[in-house]
Amino acid sequence: MSQLGEQLRDPLRELYQEVIIDHARNPRNFGTVSNVTHHAEGFNPLCGDQLSLEVEIENNKIKDAKFKGTGCAISTASASLMTQFLKDKNVGEAEQIVKEFIDMLTQSPKIEHPNLGKLTVLAGVHDYPARVKCATLAWHTLDAALKREAKIASTE
Amino acid sequence: MSFNVDKIRADFPILQQQVNGKLLVYLDNAATTQKPKVVLDALINYYQTTNSNVHRGVHTLSMQATDAYEAARTTCQKFINATEAREIIFCRGTTEAINLVAQAYGRNTLKTGDEILISQLEHHSNIVPWQLVCEQTGAILKVAPINEQGEIMMSEYQTLLSSKTKIVAINHVSNSLGTINPVKEMTMMAHAVGAKVLIDGAQALAHVNVDVQDINCDFYAASGHKVYAPMGIGFLYGKAAILEAMQPYQAGGEMIQTVSFLKSTYAPIPQKFEAGTPNVGDAIALGAALTYLTKIGRENIHHYEHELLDYATQQADNFPGLRIIGTAKDKISILAFVLDGIHPHDVGTILDHEGIAVRTGHHCTMPLMEFFKVPATVRASMAFYNTKQEIDELFCALRKVQEMFE
Ligand SMILES: Cc1ncc(COP(=O)(O)O)c(C=O)c1O
Numbered sequence: 090m091s092q093l094g095e096q097l098r099d100p101l102r103e104l105y106q107e108v109i110i111d112h113a114r115n116p117r118n119f120g121t122v123s124n125v126t127h128h129a130e131g132f133n134p135l136c137g138d139q140l141s142l143e144v145e146i147e148n149n150k151i152k153d154a155k156f157k158g159t160g161c162a163i164s165t166a167s168a169s170l171m172t173q174f175l176k177d178k179n180v181g182e183a184e185q186i187v188k189e190f191i192d193m194l195t196q197s198p199k200i201e202h203p204n205l206g207k208l209t210v211l212a213g214v215h216d217y218p219a220r221v222k223c224a225t226l227a228w229h230t231l232d233a234a235l236k237r238e239a240k241i242a243s244t245e
Numbered sequence: 246m247s248f249n250v251d252k253i254r255a256d257f258p259i260l261q262q263q264v265n266g267k268l269l270v271y272l273d274n275a276a277t278t279q280k281p282k283v284v285l286d287a288l289i290n291y292y293q294t295t296n297s298n299v300h301r302g303v304h305t306l307s308m309q310a311t312d313a314y315e316a317a318r319t320t321c322q323k324f325i326n327a328t329e330a331r332e333i334i335f336c337r338g339t340t341e342a343i344n345l346v347a348q349a350y351g352r353n354t355l356k357t358g359d360e361i362l363i364s365q366l367e368h369h370s371n372i373v374p375w376q377l378v379c380e381q382t383g384a385i386l387k388v389a390p391i392n393e394q395g396e397i398m399m400s401e402y403q404t405l406l407s408s409k410t411k412i413v414a415i416n417h418v419s420n421s422l423g424t425i426n427p428v429k430e431m432t433m434m435a436h437a438v439g440a441k442v443l444i445d446g447a448q449a450l451a452h453v454n455v456d457v458q459d460i461n462c463d464f465y466a467a468s469g470h471k472v473y474a475p476m477g478i479g480f481l482y483g484k485a486a487i488l489e490a491m492q493p494y495q496a497g498g499e500m501i502q503t504v505s506f507l508k509s510t511y512a513p514i515p516q517k518f519e520a521g522t523p524n525v526g527d528a529i530a531l532g533a534a535l536t537y538l539t540k541i542g543r544e545n546i547h548h549y550e551h552e553l554l555d556y557a558t559q560q561a562d563n564f565p566g567l568r569i570i571g572t573a574k575d576k577i578s579i580l581a582f583v584l585d586g587i588h589p590h591d592v593g594t595i596l597d598h599e600g601i602a603v604r605t606g607h608h609c610t611m612p613l614m615e616f617f618k619v620p621a622t623v624r625a626s627m628a629f630y631n632t633k634q635e636i637d638e639l640f641c642a643l644r645k646v647q648e649m650f651e
Pocket of ligand 1 (some may be wrong): 448
């Protein structure tokens with residue numbers, strides 16, 4: 090059997106795919122945005138993960154999104170992939186993606202999610218209920234930022 | 246009696262099972278311990294043959310239940326060498342015991358400007374109850390600092406003690422690091438300024454000898470589930486004279502002598518602090534657990550656990566990219582650590598996949614994590630049913646974790 094086949098059968102590798110490890114080690118969009126229009130703080134009280142998200146929206150379009158914070162590979166990779174994915178989406182699209190992404194992890198990982206593109210590398214988290222909150226932290230935070238909620242987004 | 250770990254493992258049914266296709270390696274004993282068959286049997290036997298309410302009926306079962314409940318109290322008394330059985334108050338566990346002291350003693354005696362002294366090592370349950378009583382009374386919370394090894398700095402502790410200090414609350418053993426604190430010496434120093442001393446013994450009872458007369462503390466709190474007994478039972482030890490002078494904590498049945506609508510009078514200790522129907526079955530099971538430990542021999546247990554700690558520490562010291570958090574001279578068998586560049590939660594998930602249960606996170610000690618500048622740690626906490634082979638498996642799995650992240 091090829092090495093790739095071997096890897097795909099390993100459920101841990103499905104969780105920790107190369108893309109995820111890559112984004113966890115070298116997170117994209119790590120930092121702050123110069124013209125912040127929306128921002129929110131996310132916190133997972135169970136594990137202490139925290140995340141600060143800054144977004145610049147102009148004419149209903151996401152021009153830039155960056156994050157900072159500490160977290161595990163899953164939560165960091167999720168935030169990194171999310172901020173990449175968001176660029177140039179309009180607010181309505183972004184809100185739809187948030188819903189679909191959370192749905193993929195909590196409801197239906199197996200059905201097709203054409204709108205989520207590269208984000209589907211995180212679908213494997215569905216099989217690790219203890220880790221779903223790690224993957225959704227950035228998304229709950231984005232949701233709070235888009236709604237301009239002043240409060241801290243929490244996974245609890 | 247010589248120590249035979251295979252024989253001991255056979256006493257714990259849960260250890261025989263597989264998790265994720267691998268024989269369970271349970272290294273989360275600081276969170277809760279597994280229960281030997283004698284404890285499970287004590288529970289079943291109580292509910293099958295004796296179940297009845299205590300201190301109330303004249304019928305046979307009620308008297309038997311009362312006797313068994315009080316016998317368990319005496320077992321706890323002897324286990325920590327308290328002077329009298331009535332100094333043991335059954336409660337839900339350490340958290341409730343500390344809240345009892347904070348409210349029934351602290352709230353009624355503290356005044357504005359009085360001080361409560363704790364340490365940087367404390368579990369949230371030995372921090373928050375004191376913060377609450379500070380809000381209620383105007384008392385001030387002081388915190389004794391620790392050094393890089395995770396030991397309380399005794400000179401700083403001495404400096405913080407003054408005539409303003411009314412209560413000192415310190416854990417006997419730190420749950421996050423394993424540090425054994427010099428509680429006898431600390432109690433003596435606290436008494437010298439007139440403070441009362443509560444020792445949080447949640448992590449100590451299973452792993453070090455506890456002699457409350459020798460320590461001379463005023464209160465000692467413990468949880469049954471950390472000494473191989475069920476969850477939902479524990480006890481507070483308090484010196485009789487102090488308990489007698491205290492107001493009740495909760496009120497209701499069981500804790501009264503007479504009730505009238507004008508005034509009620511309270512039962513003597515320990516009943517004064519045991520309002521309502523107590524957790525009889527679990528108290529009896531706690532007695533069974535302590536008897537089991539005594540039979541195996543606490544010296545044997547502690548000696549063996551120390552061997553496990555030394556073995557694990559040696560492997561950790563030689564493991565590239567691993568940093569041990571908590572290197573006190575005096576430690577119980579807890580190994581907390583972080584791996585370079587890999588978050589503890591990811592370590593925990595991968596270890597779980599190998600059938601290895603460890604705790605990852607802040608371990609209810611967020612101020613301590615801040616001190617060590619880590620968001621979380623991986624904690625392997627060992628008990629006398631663990632083996633060197635299991636420790637080998639832990640480190641083998643940690644190598645897999647690193648490979649996964651290469
Ligand atoms: C040092 C320490 N204190 C207090 C507690 C609280 O014990 P419980 O949750 O059994 O009340 C724990 C439990 O983790 C502990 O480790």
